[in-house]
Amino acid sequence: MSVLKISDVTKVFAAGNVVAVDTFSLDVADGELVCLLGPSGSGKSTLLRMVGGFERPTGGLITIDGEDITHLPPEKRPTGMVFQSHALWTHMNVFKNLAFGLKLRRIPADEIKRRVEAVLELVGLGGYGTRHVNQLSGGQQQRVALARSLVLEPKILLLDEPFASLDQHLRERLREEVRDIQQRLKITTLFVTHGQDEALSMADRIVVMRDGKTEQVDRPDIIYREPQTPFVAGFIGTMNLIEGTVANGTFTRAGYSAPLPVSDGPAILAIRPEALELTVASEGSQGKVHRVTDYGTHGLVDLDLNDATRIKVMVPHPDLFKAGQGVTLAATAVAAYRDGAVIHRT
Numbered sequence: 001m002s003v004l005k006i007s008d009v010t011k012v013f014a015a016g017n018v019v020a021v022d023t024f025s026l027d028v029a030d031g032e033l034v035c036l037l038g039p040s041g042s043g044k045s046t047l048l049r050m051v052g053g054f055e056r057p058t059g060g061l062i063t064i065d066g067e068d069i070t071h072l073p074p075e076k077r078p079t080g081m082v083f084q085s086h087a088l089w090t091h092m093n094v095f096k097n098l099a100f101g102l103k104l105r106r107i108p109a110d111e112i113k114r115r116v117e118a119v120l121e122l123v124g125l126g127g128y129g130t131r132h133v134n135q136l137s138g139g140q141q142q143r144v145a146l147a148r149s150l151v152l153e154p155k156i157l158l159l160d161e162p163f164a165s166l167d168q169h170l171r172e173r174l175r176e177e178v179r180d181i182q183q184r185l186k187i188t189t190l191f192v193t194h195g196q197d198e199a200l201s202m203a204d205r206i207v208v209m210r211d212g213k214t215e216q217v218d219r220p221d222i223i224y225r226e227p228q229t230p231f232v233a234g235f236i237g238t239m240n241l242i243e244g245t246v247a248n249g250t251f252t253r254a255g256y257s258a259p260l261p262v263s264d265g266p267a268i269l270a271i272r273p274e275a276l277e278l279t280v281a282s283e284g285s286q287g288k289v290h291r292v293t294d295y296g297t298h299g300l301v302d303l304d305l306n307d308a309t310r311i312k313v314m315v316p317h318p319d320l321f322k323a324g325q326g327v328t329l330a331a332t333a334v335a336a337y338r339d340g341a342v343i344h345r346t
């Protein structure tokens with residue numbers, strides 16, 4: 001049972017007077033995996049480092065199971081952190097890397113052996129104890145780094161882009177493995193990534209961060225289907241954001257128009273490529289095909305609206321379209337935003 005509570009935490013770096021994290025609050029429930037997702041510089045790592053004790057908050061409170069840990073040094077916290085560069089001790093074998101922290105805690109040798117062997121099994125490295133770290137692949141080293149954190153049985157696991165240095169295939173495999181281990185141990189986890197696939201596939205909830213603040217916190221499917229702001233809409237998945245004007249219930253941008261039952265004024269339409277339907281049109285076209293890419297299972301059309309606004313449309317049969325063709329388009333699912341907030345959803 002471990003609950004992490006972050007309340008109004010702020011971090012201002014004196015150098016450059018940067019507000020990296022700005023009155024940020026989040027509760028992570030027992031056994032939950034929450035991903036911090038956001039563009040570079042949005043404050044994800046700084047926030048995670050404050051929870052791990054590697055950075056001092058300028059203000060705010062961090063508690064684990066009700067205990068104030070805001071100003072405790074890392075070794076006094078019940079947290080385990082896995083970094084992007086795993087910082088293993090290359091002059092030691094795997095067993096010693098894992099045993100080190102347990103020895104510091106004066107755990108008896110036979111218990112150390114039992115715990116190290118169990119956690120190596122857990123991360124799929126049973127029998128690797130005597131291997132030197134530099135005799136392992138990148139993926140295996142990252143598993144050792146995870147094991148080194150887990151063997152100390154932290155209440156909260158903190159992961160800072162742990163797969164960033166690995167190739168795509170390995171990243172996907174490790175993602176599944178880590179999620180599996182996290183669920184088996186039911187360990188409360190905070191995970192930093194700027195990979196949206198990673199966040200969508202692993203997280204119970206995603207926090208989308210922007211400029212040190214929360215833009216939206218929700219389940220992955222909600223973040224994807226119901227982004228609350230144009231920023232989230234544009235950040236998660238491929239999204240067409242079309243800026244235009246609404247007059248008398250009709251949205252217009254260049255030759256494209258669509259019903260939009262909101263008051264007159266500016267609006268941004270957000271439409272996923274898969275929610276648009278294209279039809280070849282010899283007359284009255286709303287746009288022109290710029291490029292067609294065939295992915296085998298489907299195609300993607302880059303389309304220029306009549307004022308050259310470029311949008312992406314997913315098509316089931318890419319061979320029906322050619323560059324230069326005029327087309328009309330219809331949208332089946334749309335969200336509209338004004339002043340940074342949702343004003344309409346269909």
Ligand SMILES: Nc1ncnc2c1ncn2[C@@H]1O[C@H](COP(=O)(O)OP(=O)(O)OP(=O)(O)O)[C@@H](O)[C@H]1O
Nearest residue numbers: 013015018020039040041042043044045046047194
């Ligand atoms: N030690 C530091 N001194 C001064 N500014 C810093 C320091 N560390 C981070 N920053 C600044 O704080 C802001 C947030 O940085 P942070 O590394 O937390 O972002 P991030 O979202 O993790 O980015 P990335 O995805 O690139 O790792 C950035 O503007 C960064 O330049």
